[in-house]
Amino acid sequence: MEIKTLESFYQDTTALLPEGINKEIGHFNVFKIDELHAQTRKNLKPAMPYNRRAYYKISLISGRNRAEYADKVIDIEKNALLFATPKIPYHYVPQDDNQFGYFCIFTSDFLLHSKSGVVLDELPIYHPGGYPIFQLSDEEADEIAYVFKKMYRELSSDYAYKYDLLRNYVLELIHLGQKLQPATALYPTHNASARVSSLFIELLERQFPIESPQQRLSLRTAKDFADRLAVHVNHLNKVLKENTGKTTTDLISGRIIQEAKILLKQTDWNISEIAYSLGFEEVAHFSNFFKKQTSFAPLSFRA
Numbered sequence: 001m002e003i004k005t006l007e008s009f010y011q012d013t014t015a016l017l018p019e020g021i022n023k024e025i026g027h028f029n030v031f032k033i034d035e036l037h038a039q040t041r042k043n044l045k046p047a048m049p050y051n052r053r054a055y056y057k058i059s060l061i062s063g064r065n066r067a068e069y070a071d072k073v074i075d076i077e078k079n080a081l082l083f084a085t086p087k088i089p090y091h092y093v094p095q096d097d098n099q100f101g102y103f104c105i106f107t108s109d110f111l112l113h114s115k116s117g118v119v120l121d122e123l124p125i126y127h128p129g130g131y132p133i134f135q136l137s138d139e140e141a142d143e144i145a146y147v148f149k150k151m152y153r154e155l156s157s158d159y160a161y162k163y164d165l166l167r168n169y170v171l172e173l174i175h176l177g178q179k180l181q182p183a184t185a186l187y188p189t190h191n192a193s194a195r196v197s198s199l200f201i202e203l204l205e206r207q208f209p210i211e212s213p214q215q216r217l218s219l220r221t222a223k224d225f226a227d228r229l230a231v232h233v234n235h236l237n238k239v240l241k242e243n244t245g246k247t248t249t250d251l252i253s254g255r256i257i258q259e260a261k262i263l264l265k266q267t268d269w270n271i272s273e274i275a276y277s278l279g280f281e282e283v284a285h286f287s288n289f290f291k292k293q294t295s296f297a298p299l300s301f302r303a
Contacts, residue, residue, distance in 0.1 A: 026110030027055065028166055030151045033062075033101040056120060057084040058173050059103035060136075060144050064095035067133055074133050079141035083125050083132035083177055087209055102148035104170065111167055118171065125178045134180040147172050193239035200225055200240060200248075204255055210263060213273035217256070220279040222248035257293045260286075264302040271298050 058081070061067075065076040068091055074080075076092070079101075084090050111118050120126055136144070151169045154162050203225060207217050219225055225248065226233040237248045244251065256278055263274045275286035290298050 026107045026112065028104065028106040028110050028155075028163065028170070030102060030104040030148065030155055032152070033059075033099050033103060054086055055105050055107050056086065057103055057105050058082070058170070058177075059084070059092075060101040060141065060148055061092065061103075062100040062141060063098050065092045065099075066095060067092040076133075076135065079136035079138065081134045081136055081140075081144060081173075081177055081180070083174075085120070085126055087121075087205075102145065102152065104148070104151060104173075106170060110163075111170060123174060123178070124181060125174055132177065134177065140180075144173065144176055147176070194243055196229060196231060196236065196239045197243040199229055200236065200251075203228060204252065208255070208259055210259055210277045213269050213277055216277055217279040220252065220256075222252070225252070253289075253293060257290070260290055260298070261294075261301065264298055274298070 061076055061080045061082060062078070063076075064078075065080070067074045067076055067080070067082060082090075082092070108120050111120060125132055147169055151166060154165055154169070159165070203219060207219060210217075219228060222233050222237060226236045229236065233248070240246065240248050240251060246254070260274060260278060263269060263277070267274075269277075271286070272283050275283045278286065280286035280289070287298055290296070290301070294301060
């Protein structure tokens with residue numbers, strides 16, 4: 001699967017790198033979607049490819065679109081706010097020519113130099129298993145567009161501290177998105193069982209994404225995770241059931257299936273390579289597992 005770098009982003013979009021931006025620590029840029037959409041059509045560029053990116057992206061999309069995020073497909077009829085991370089592949093395909101809005105791209109280093117020293121992957125909006133695409137009312141879209149407009153103006157200013165201000169605008173967008181999440185996603189309990197659950201999810205997600213056929217999952221069973229967390233496997237299963245409603249095996253299987261779907265649809269790896277990378281010793285074991293979870297054979301799902 002291709003990893004889209006900042007360099008390839010600028011080559012694909014023919015967008016100009018802002019003057020002086022390479023002098024800053026980290027990277028940031030902001031774009032108007034209608035301008036980039038028109039430029040893309042003029043240069044006959046293909047629709048945004050479905051791949052992982054080496055940068056973060058926040059988009060305010062106004063217009064009919066179809067967004068694909070990991071293994072989910074979301075139809076956007078009017079306005080949406082989308083948060084994308086380097087960990088999960090995504091793309092969106094315009095369904096008409098009336099495309100408006102803004103998006104900004106930035107690296108994790110860009111926000112590390114804010115006074116808050118924020119670590120992006122620790123924020124609720126970027127937690128594993130989330131659903132960071134939010135349909136917006138016109139009023140919500142206007143509020144978010146106002147932040148992007150300030151970004152757009154500030155980026156071309158000669159204010160000495162403009163990047164500090166831009167970092168604040170990025171954080172404002174993140175907080176606006178987090179306010180759109182259910183309260184349970186923002187205010188998790190912090191008791192001992194919730195802590196074990198959190199550590200389990202962190203260990204599980206740390207193994208993904210699978211970026212080459214040579215990469216292989218090291219933790220695949222409930223016992224693997226229990227041993228790493230220094231708890232009894234029955235205790236781990238109990239706290240996960242209490243906190244997530246699912247068993248340890250269900251959570252592991254669900255995440256492996258999610259990655260398997262991505263690899264089948266978005267890479268040209270053969271079934272043997274995918275099976276190996278996901279920790280299966282035999283292709284038949286992987287095929288049986290996939291069919292049991294999805295009702296499809298791997299090749300049928302890929303077709």
